[in-house]
Structure formats: C-alpha cells, structure tokens
Amino acid sequence: MQKVILDCDPGHDDAIAIMLAAGNPAIELLGITTVAGNQTLEKVTRNALSVCAAAGIRVPVAKGADRPLVAPQMVAEDIHGDTGLDGPVLPEPQFALDPRHAVDFIIDTVMAHEPNTVNLVPVGPLTNIALAMRKEPRIVERVRSVVLMGGAHTRGNVTPHAEFNIAVDPEAADVVFRADWDVTMVGLDLTHQALATPELQDRVRAIGGPVSEFVLGVWGFVGDAYRRQYEFDSPPVHDACCVAALIDPAVFTTAKADVRVELHGEWTKGATVVNFQDVPGMHHSNGSAERQTDFRANVALTLDWDRFADQIVDAVARLTAGL
Numbered sequence: 001m002q003k004v005i006l007d008c009d010p011g012h013d014d015a016i017a018i019m020l021a022a023g024n025p026a027i028e029l030l031g032i033t034t035v036a037g038n039q040t041l042e043k044v045t046r047n048a049l050s051v052c053a054a055a056g057i058r059v060p061v062a063k064g065a066d067r068p069l070v071a072p073q074m075v076a077e078d079i080h081g082d083t084g085l086d087g088p089v090l091p092e093p094q095f096a097l098d099p100r101h102a103v104d105f106i107i108d109t110v111m112a113h114e115p116n117t118v119n120l121v122p123v124g125p126l127t128n129i130a131l132a133m134r135k136e137p138r139i140v141e142r143v144r145s146v147v148l149m150g151g152a153h154t155r156g157n158v159t160p161h162a163e164f165n166i167a168v169d170p171e172a173a174d175v176v177f178r179a180d181w182d183v184t185m186v187g188l189d190l191t192h193q194a195l196a197t198p199e200l201q202d203r204v205r206a207i208g209g210p211v212s213e214f215v216l217g218v219w220g221f222v223g224d225a226y227r228r229q230y231e232f233d234s235p236p237v238h239d240a241c242c243v244a245a246l247i248d249p250a251v252f253t254t255a256k257a258d259v260r261v262e263l264h265g266e267w268t269k270g271a272t273v274v275n276f277q278d279v280p281g282m283h284h285s286n287g288s289a290e291r292q293t294d295f296r297a298n299v300a301l302t303l304d305w306d307r308f309a310d311q312i313v314d315a316v317a318r319l320t321a322g323l
C-alpha cells in the first residue's frame with residue numbers, strides 16, 4: 001500500500017486523480033492539499049470538498065498557497081470554466097477543512113510517518129511543495145517519492161514549450177527539480193496518451209449511479225474544451241496518471257533525464273528542458289549552488305492505456321459500491 005498526499009487544483013483531471021487515489025486499495029490517501037492553479041484557491045478548495053462529497057471520500061483536505069512564489073497568478077478558465085470544475089453538479093461539502101495550512105499539513109504528515117513511506121503527488125503548480133521544502137528541508141530526504149504532473153519534453157500547452165503547472169509557478173518547479181529526491185515527471189508527452197475515449201466513457205457509464213454520472217459530467221465539459229482549444233477527440237486525464245503509477249509502476253515506462261526549468265526565456269519561460277542521457281551534459285551556476293548534469297529525474301514516456309483505463313473503471317465501481 002502506498003501512502004499518498006495529493007496536492008491538487010481541481011480541476012477536471014484532478015477530480016479523477018482524487019477518485020482514483022481514494023478508490024484503489026493499493027493507495028492510502030493521507031490527505032488532499034490544494035493550491036491555486038486551474039482556478040483561484042477558494043474555488044479549487046471548494047471543488048476538492050465537492051469531489052469528496054460526490055464520491056463519499058473522507059480524508060483531510062487542507063488549503064494551501066493562493067498564488068505562485070514570484071510569477072503573477074494565472075488560471076485556466078478556458079479549460080476548466082468559471083468554477084474550475086464546470087460540468088458536473090457540484091455537491092455541497094460534507095465536512096470542514098483541516099485547520100492547518102497545506103504546507104504544514106504536508107510537513108506534519110511526512111515527518112509523522114516512517115522515513116521513505118510517504119509519496120507526494122503534486123498535480124498542480126508546485127508552490128505548496130516548494131514552500132514546504134523551504135520550511136522543513138528534512139522532508140526532501142524523508143519522502144519516498146515525488147510523482148508530479150507537469151512539464152513536457154516535446155510540446156507545451158500554454159506556450160509551444162511550457163506546460164500549465166510549470167508555467168504557473170516556474171520558480172517553485174525549479175526548487176522541486178533541483179532537490180535531491182526521487183522525482184518522476186509525468187508530463188504532457190505521457191498524459192496526452194491518457195485519453196478518456198468513448199470506450200472508457202462507455203465503461204464508466206455502464207457502472208451507473210452518481211459517481212459514474214459525476215465522472216461523465218467531468219469528461220463532458222473538459223472534452224468540449226479540449227476539442228475547441230486543442231482539437232483533441234477525447235480529453236486527457238493528466239493528473240490521474242501519477243496516481244496510476246503508484247498503484248502499478250508498469251502503467252508507464254520512464255527514462256532517466258536531467259530536468260531543468262527555464263526561468264528566463266522570452267518565449268520559453270516555464271518550459272522543462274529535458275536532457276536524456278544521449279545528449280551532452282550541462283554545467284550551470286546560478287550564483288548560489290553549482291549543479292553538474294545529473295540524470296536524477298524519471299521522465300514518463302509510454303502509457304499502457306489498457307491498464308490505466310482498467311484502474312479508472314475499477315475505482316469508479318469501488319466508490320459507487322461504497323456510497
């Protein structure tokens with residue numbers, strides 16, 4: 001069983017990630033933390049509570065950073081709508097927030113568990129994670145792994161090279177990728193394979209009941225948005241891929257790479273520069289710490305869509321049975 005803190009900005013695919021984490025017996029969901037991203041902090045936090053209400057999930061939910069470390073705030077209303085989770089009926093929250101700030105929740109939880117047992121799964125901008133690292137640096141050596149949705153090595157989605165989660169808070173992402181921990185980058189190259197196809201939607205529809213209806217409402221809205229904005233036939237379920245890999249590492253392949261975040265480029269700010277091992281290394285000084293080329297990150301490459309789809313269907317069925 002993998003212990004998980006899911007740091008998110010729900011968000012349509014975040015909602016599915018929450019449901020997959022809560023609906024799979026291989027995951028112990030220790031808590032959900034929220035960060036401004038797809039919409040404002042207030043909206044995404046309410047959405048996290050609504051997703052819990054819709055699926056009968058009862059775990060601590062802690063509200064985090066309301067803006068990036070340095071960059072001006074940016075939201076993704078064009079994809080996620082005015083609420084941040086337009087489409088499904090959003091039920092009233094059924095429980096109160098954890099009183100702690102998300103950063104303190106993350107630190108307390110990581111430090112309270114055995115070393116090397118808690119996985120951080122950030123699927124929004126990395127602001128909370130970077131702040132937690134600065135407030136309690138010991139979390140870096142204590143977490144088991146960081147499996148994050150963000151970045152890309154072939155294309156972006158807010159600019160030609162930058163992916164949304166990294167583009168929103170590049171400085172926070174830079175802190176996370178520089179740290180000496182086991183980090184897996186689940187970027188667009190992987191998540192654009194994780195499509196909620198008509199086949200997957202039909203399997204979820206066949207389950208019936210309110211959880212299935214909620215999930216179909218999520219994919220209906222975001223499917224239209226992806227058709228309009230990116231000419232995709234089906235919407236990607238980006239964030240759920242990170243959870244899927246903790247359930248079953250065989251769900252995607254990875255390659256080792258040195259990942260750097262572009263902080264200064266006029267046209268490339270927020271891009272992840274992914275140096276696989278077949279390219280000459282870089283030597284870089286930012287004035288404080290020098291860093292040699294270091295192929296420490298795992299970069300997700302190829303998805304086993306069938307395994308992924310089976311996990312989603314299984315989680316919806318389990319949550320439905322538990323209501």
Ligand code: BDR
Pocket residue numbers: 011012013014038076079123124149157163164165238239
């Ligand atoms: C990422 O950005 C958000 O809109 C999604 O929730 C996902 O985490 C994809 O670029």
Ligand code: CA
Pocket residue numbers: 008009010011013014037038123124239
């Ligand atoms: Ca997200």
